Amino acid sequence: MYDAMMAETISITGHGGDQIEAYLARPLGPGPFGGVVVIHHMPGYDPETKEITRTFAVHGYLALCPNLYTREAPGASPDDAAAAARAQGGVPDERLVGDVGGAAAYLRAMPVSNGKVGVIGYCSGGRQSFLAAASLPLDAAVDCYGAFVVGTPPEGMPLKVGPIVHLASDLSCPLLGLFGADDQHPSPDQVAELDKALTEAGKEHEFHSYTGAGHAFFAVNRPAYRPEAAMDGWQKIWDFYGRHLAG
Amino acid sequence: MCTYQTEKLDVEGSGKGAAGWFALSQATVYVDHPQHAPAEHTLNIDFLNPQHGPAARVAVELTAQSARALAAAIESALAATPPGLI
Numbered sequence: 001m002y003d004a005m006m007a008e009t010i011s012i013t014g015h016g017g018d019q020i021e022a023y024l025a026r027p028l029g030p031g032p033f034g035g036v037v038v039i040h041h042m043p044g045y046d047p048e049t050k051e052i053t054r055t056f057a058v059h060g061y062l063a064l065c066p067n068l069y070t071r072e073a074p075g076a077s078p079d080d081a082a083a084a085a086r087a088q089g090g091v092p093d094e095r096l097v098g099d100v101g102g103a104a105a106y107l108r109a110m111p112v113s114n115g116k117v118g119v120i121g122y123c124s125g126g127r128q129s130f131l132a133a134a135s136l137p138l139d140a141a142v143d144c145y146g147a148f149v150v151g152t153p154p155e156g157m158p159l160k161v162g163p164i165v166h167l168a169s170d171l172s173c174p175l176l177g178l179f180g181a182d183d184q185h186p187s188p189d190q191v192a193e194l195d196k197a198l199t200e201a202g203k204e205h206e207f208h209s210y211t212g213a214g215h216a217f218f219a220v221n222r223p224a225y226r227p228e229a230a231m232d233g234w235q236k237i238w239d240f241y242g243r244h245l246a247g
Numbered sequence: 248m249c250t251y252q253t254e255k256l257d258v259e260g261s262g263k264g265a266a267g268w269f270a271l272s273q274a275t276v277y278v279d280h281p282q283h284a285p286a287e288h289t290l291n292i293d294f295l296n297p298q299h300g301p302a303a304r305v306a307v308e309l310t311a312q313s314a315r316a317l318a319a320a321i322e323s324a325l326a327a328t329p330p331g332l333i
Binding site for chain 2: 072
């Protein structure tokens with residue numbers, strides 16, 4: 001099987017027509033391929049998220065990770081950019097939707113695209129994946145331990161985020177949720193509440209919560225990494241995207 | 248977890264970052280996943296000057312025990328300073 005791929009930094013059109021940095025990884029075969037927009041976690045557009053993006057290309061997807069902190073910190077290192085974005089209140093929801101929409105449009109316009117685009121996000125990106133799926137026409141969405149889809153953030157929190165579970169009925173595509181049973185953001189009760197809201201809204205979804213795993217169990221460079229949960233989680237993603245995006 | 252909670256304060260002084268010394272104007276204090284420290288969560292402090300861009304930053308990631316010891320040491324050093332010296 002021909003398995004060549006390439007990855008590179010590109011510029012795409014994001015929210016408000018802004019040019020933003022993005023990392024594209026794609027198989028070099030003839031396709032057609034499904035697309036995946038990768039939403040990075042709160043620590044930013046870092047080497048590990050780029051590795052995740054390349055992993056999707058290895059598995060036969062066009063993958064594109066927009067740098068959501070391009071505007072706050074153009075050209076800065078990922079940790080400095082994340083600190084700057086955090087100090088300024090984080091990524092506004094409206095801008096996130098515009099940036100993910102721009103990334104999805106870029107993927108659909110690629111000659112080797114099959115026209116289908118999914119989204120996946122980690123940590124704060126998990127909530128943003130849900131938000132994108134409720135705001136944009138997409139084909140599949142994955143929420144990896146996104147906090148504050150359900151639940152009110154603490155008093156005085158400077159980030160511009162609030163609960164968005166009320167958007168469940170707007171979901172445009174099936175949702176795969178991957179959670180750690182030991183996580184408190186989202187807690188198991190909040191995951192159950194989201195599950196219930198999606199069921200009541202008649203939205204196709206499947207949730208998996210891993211015992212012995214907490215927040216950020218996919219993060220290979222952090223102590224939170226839980227190989228068993230992460231490896232099973234990847235299998236769930238391949239199965240889910242295989243059904244909704246492939247071919 | 249990402250606590251998202253961030254304490255932000257104005258500060259006066261200087262810090263030494265990757266490009267040398269610069270004037271500080273702001274500090275943020277928060278508990279979150281560290282970028283580098285081998286712990287799931289740390290108390291993080293960024294000393295910043297946003298006017299000079301995101302790279303004008305002196306960052307530390309401390310265990311809770313270290314952060315409390317630091318806070319106590321700062322208070323202790325200030326308390327031992329003769330009045331009017333700083």
